[in-house]
Amino acid sequence: MAINIDDIYNGDLRAIARAISVVENSSSGATELIEKIYPNTGSAHRIGITGPPGAGKSTLVDKLTHLYTESGKSIGIVAIDPTSPFSGGALLGDRLRLQGFSLNKDVFFRSMASRGSSGGISRKTGEVVDILDSSGKDVVMIETVGVGQSELEVAGMADTTIVVLVPESGDGIQAMKAGLMEIADIFVLNKSDREGADLMIANISESLELRDDLNWTPKIVKTSAINNEGIVELKESIEEHAEWLSSEELIGSKRNIRLINRVKEIILEELNEQFWTDERRSLLEKFVSENGKKPDSPYKIIENLKKV
Ligand SMILES: Nc1nc2c(ncn2[C@@H]2O[C@H](COP(=O)(O)OP(=O)(O)OP(=O)(O)O)[C@@H](O)[C@H]2O)c(=O)[nH]1
Ligand SMILES: [Mg+2]
Missing domain, CATH: 3.40.50.300 (P-loop containing nucleotide triphosphate hydrolases)
Incomplete structure (x- = not known):
């Protein structure tokens, strides 16, 4: 259900609760929601x-x-x-x-x-x-x-x-x-x-x-x-x-630092998500536990993961 931004601004408890659930569950629309409310x-x-x-x-x-x-x-x-x-x-x-x-x-x-x-x-x-x-x-x-x-x-x-x-x-x-x-x-x-x-x-x-x-x-x-x-x-x-x-x-510089850290955190999450495809996840398992073989160094493993 679409969340009415004005209801949030008016302090409507149900609208706030719904908005929080969207963010908490990373439901679709979470990013747009934050974009809309941020100026407020x-x-x-x-x-x-x-x-x-x-x-x-x-x-x-x-x-x-x-x-x-x-x-x-x-x-x-x-x-x-x-x-x-x-x-x-x-x-x-x-x-x-x-x-x-x-x-x-x-x-x-x-x-x-x-x-x-x-x-x-x-x-x-x-x-x-x-x-x-x-x-x-x-x-x-x-x-x-x-x-x-x-x-x-x-x-x-x-x-x-x-x-x-x-x-x-x-x-x-x-x-x-x-x-x-x-x-x-x-x-x-x-x-x-x-x-x-x-x-x-x-x-x-x-x-x-x-x-x-x-x-x-x-x-x-x-x-x-x-x-x-x-x-x-x-x-x-x-x-x-x-x-x-x-x-x-x-207060302004405190908030700016906060914003910088948030941007960095989101980037970190996004890059992490992009990198860890299902294929790379299972390859990693494979690289580490290939039977009878001593595993490669972490750097070698990363190099090989990046190839796929
Ligand atoms: N003697 C005493 N007990 C207190 C005081 N303040 C809180 N308590 C008791 O300490 C216990 C823990 O209180 P909480 O307020 O739940 O503590 P908390 O830090 O939120 O606990 P967590 O969220 O579990 O880390 C409860 O039994 C409170 O009644 C106080 O000023 N004096
Ligand atoms: Mg507590």
């Missing part, structure tokens, strides 16, 4: 929320959603790869539904599986965010579990990146430094109702001293999401960062 993007503030499993990301998103809707803002939420059906994305969806947000035209929630998907998850997520942005949402939040490459991709997608840690993250902070520490515009120390919160905050500020790219000093916000504590401060920090981005005229 750029007004939403994109917030990435990442951190270790169970840190309280969804609980924070839930509480922030309340604050934002109370102040008259409309919200889009994308949760990528919920760790399990019992936590994370699915749960967040349930929670929002229970609170009646599903009837609320101003809140749209979608969870996306990255595992077992046909690939292109960060491209697709970017496109889902575009759809929500074009539908007039003031704020789009992207939640993803920070276990590897994904947190860096979230940072690439967001105007403001929030890294959520908990008091128990202490030992792991060294290991995470390379990834999480570099990308955060705001640190949230959640579960501050537990022991060790202040020590962890001291740890974070100490490791920030090692960052040398700092024309923005990352905020550290202490929250206890389940008790709704620190959420107002978090929202204020997000707003401060957004203001800083626009006052320094950085």
Whole structure:
């Protein structure tokens, strides 16, 4: 069924949901859809929320959603790869539904599986965010579990990146430094109702001293999401960062970098797809496992694949 672009622009929940499915399933018309809506993007503030499993990301998103809707803002939420059906994305969806947000035209929630998907998850997520942005949402939040490459991709997608840690993250902070520490515009120390919160905050500020790219000093916000504590401060920090981005005229260059990366990613996907014909796929198997023969080097194999 054709999707009416005006319905998306008017925030029609069913039109948005249909558009997202088209992108998610790479159905025909996905490219045209993004082409059409793209000019209408750029007004939403994109917030990435990442951190270790169970840190309280969804609980924070839930509480922030309340604050934002109370102040008259409309919200889009994308949760990528919920760790399990019992936590994370699915749960967040349930929670929002229970609170009646599903009837609320101003809140749209979608969870996306990255595992077992046909690939292109960060491209697709970017496109889902575009759809929500074009539908007039003031704020789009992207939640993803920070276990590897994904947190860096979230940072690439967001105007403001929030890294959520908990008091128990202490030992792991060294290991995470390379990834999480570099990308955060705001640190949230959640579960501050537990022991060790202040020590962890001291740890974070100490490791920030090692960052040398700092024309923005990352905020550290202490929250206890389940008790709704620190959420107002978090929202204020997000707003401060957004203001800083626009006052320094950085939002434009951030978006340009994002666009460049998206183009590169799509090209990569396309070239990959073009190269891997069925014939080459089965030839590769054959080249590697020819009976009794030591396989050629990867370069030799590639040379032979290119011949077909
Ligand atoms: N003590 C305490 N527990 C919290 C707090 N915030 C969240 N939790 C609990 O921590 C658990 C995980 O919370 P979620 O919000 O689902 O965490 P998440 O980071 O979204 O989890 P994944 O998406 O599975 O990685 C839940 O049982 C929450 O109730 C907090 O501030 N203090
Ligand atoms: Mg979650």
